Amino acid sequence: MSKVVISMVAMFILMIFPGAGLCGLLSNVLGGGVAESFLYPIYGGLILLAGLIVGCTVLILEEMRSLKDKIDRLSDKSE
Numbered sequence: 001m002s003k004v005v006i007s008m009v010a011m012f013i014l015m016i017f018p019g020a021g022l023c024g025l026l027s028n029v030l031g032g033g034v035a036e037s038f039l040y041p042i043y044g045g046l047i048l049l050a051g052l053i054v055g056c057t058v059l060i061l062e063e064m065r066s067l068k069d070k071i072d073r074l075s076d077k078s079e
Contacts, residue, residue: 004058008051
């Protein structure tokens, strides 16, 4: 979980602070001109949303596994 959060924060910092200048330098590689440069922040937002979805999914799966373990332990004690 912490790896997901760290990578999401790193991508956010990369896209927001130096990303404005970085996208200008990489526009030759990425392609497009001024009209497409308005899409780069949207791409950053999509990356952040994808990271958030993955992070929440991992958190939910961990909670489900811990609940399953508790239920298994309780059922073993009752038998």
